[in-house]
Amino acid sequence: MLRLRQESTYPVGMARSHLTLAALATSAVPGLDLVKAASFGTGANNDYDSAVLTDRAGAHFIVRAPRSVRAETEQAADLAALRALSAGVRTRLPFAVSTFVGDTRATVGKDAAGKTRYTRAMVYEFLYGAKVPLLDLDTTQAASIGRAIAAIHSLPTSFVSDASLPVLTAIEALRACITVLDRAANTGLVPGELLARWEGATEESKLWQFQPAVVNGGLTASSFLFSEGAVSGVLGWHELHVGDPARDLFWLLGTRGEHVAEAGFDAYNDLRGSADRQVRQRSMLYAELEIAKWLLHGTDTRNTEIVDDAVAMLNRLLDNVRNNVMNPIGPLVSPTMEVTEVEEMLNRSGRAI
Incomplete structure (x- = not known):
């Protein structure tokens, strides 16, 4: 988010x-x-x-x-x-x-x-460890991140509900995406091909057949501290809730190195097994919708500079989608498109990566 x-x-x-x-x-x-x-x-x-x-x-x-x-x-x-x-x-x-x-x-x-x-x-x-910028992560560090996130998602959900923290269902996660999509569509600034891509993902029932898990909800590269190449600490728990595991993973798609994102997802799936077969596909949707949220922030605040920036990012995303027609957001598909623009947008908006 x-x-x-x-x-x-x-x-x-x-x-x-x-x-x-x-x-x-x-x-x-x-x-x-x-x-x-x-x-x-x-x-x-x-x-x-x-x-x-x-x-x-x-x-x-x-x-x-x-x-x-x-x-x-x-x-x-x-x-x-x-x-x-x-x-x-x-x-x-x-x-x-x-x-x-x-x-x-x-x-x-x-x-x-x-x-x-x-x-x-x-x-x-004080928590000891060093932060590694998103674009500097290597496969070993990404794999450690994947295992750390899997450990969070494997926690019992009862302690979250007992603390009266939010507990969201898969349907509620889907509805949240649809709300963003509809609001972005109403701006008239999102290319039709992207809207169709996102609508197709929200209509694909298999993508949303997941068991909600304990999620941190606000993870970025700056959330992780490393010691000797492994995650030694995780910072920032203000969005802790039960919800869609993909919310903790989508930002990994902005890594730059070859196979870095794959290393993170593979390590995550190794520990979580078949608990969520479509987590990467929903992660791709969330990553792309981050640009839509940036657009909405610009329109809500009437900031033309942000709006223009978001429109340019949407157009670049559209070009990437057109160049990866064999990788739509859908079940049993593993998209390889890197959305580095998401990382740039998050930095501009003030979210540390």
């Missing part, structure tokens, strides 16, 4: 220093004895002010304070998901997940009425 940046409803203001964040962390975690603090992340362009902290025993922590309403909402959802991922659930995963340590109130400035507005600064145990 496309996560688009939205304007905050309060002034972001100046970025907090690492020393300010360290002070917030000591307020959030009583007894935390810090000896070092350093800025973490990309600074003013980030949705969060972040710092990495070291305590006297040598343990490391991350403290984050949101800089926008969107980030504030995301952080709250992430915390709810982390709490749902109990110790017992985490033992089933071959990688580490963030552990929440504490939080405290932090000011974000004043609203239009001059009233001081607050958010929450949160402290987590």
Whole structure:
């Protein structure tokens, strides 16, 4: 799914220093004895002010304070998901997940009425590992990602429903796609051949005969931390729900290297077996509909630059589809088309890859 940046409803203001964040962390975690603090992340362009902290025993922590309403909402959802991922659930995963340590109130400035507005600064145990950009992933790393995603999808769905997180059926996943398709068609800007391709996929019943699974819901290349070539941690759980497994996999189709995407899907299928024979085909549909979502974002915000960009991407996608007529989105078909434009679009929209 496309996560688009939205304007905050309060002034972001100046970025907090690492020393300010360290002070917030000591307020959030009583007894935390810090000896070092350093800025973490990309600074003013980030949705969060972040710092990495070291305590006297040598343990490391991350403290984050949101800089926008969107980030504030995301952080709250992430915390709810982390709490749902109990110790017992985490033992089933071959990688580490963030552990929440504490939080405290932090000011974000004043609203239009001059009233001081607050958010929450949160402290987590530090997860070790390095990120690898999407276009730099190799087959070994992609295979490890495939296995990590398979482990998530193999978790029992009961803990998600018990935490009152969303539980979506296959029919609801299909309806969501149809809604995007219909809205995009109403713009009059989507080529007819693409609309026919997408409509054909939504009408192919075999594609939608899958068992909903636990899905992260917001995975990109930047979600994964690597150590010695294998996934060591997974970040960002704010969209945790039960739904279509393809939602966690479609972004792999934007990889550049030969056979990289295939390595990820093959490793995934090796662990999941025949649980979902059509997961790659639905992934292709989701990847293509990301461009439709970008178009809708442009029309919704009346941003002609985004609309023009999306139209150009749709035309390039149409050319690719025409050059791959033997690979429609359908059952028992393994498309080989790489949708690298999706990665470019996601970067433009502010979603990190």
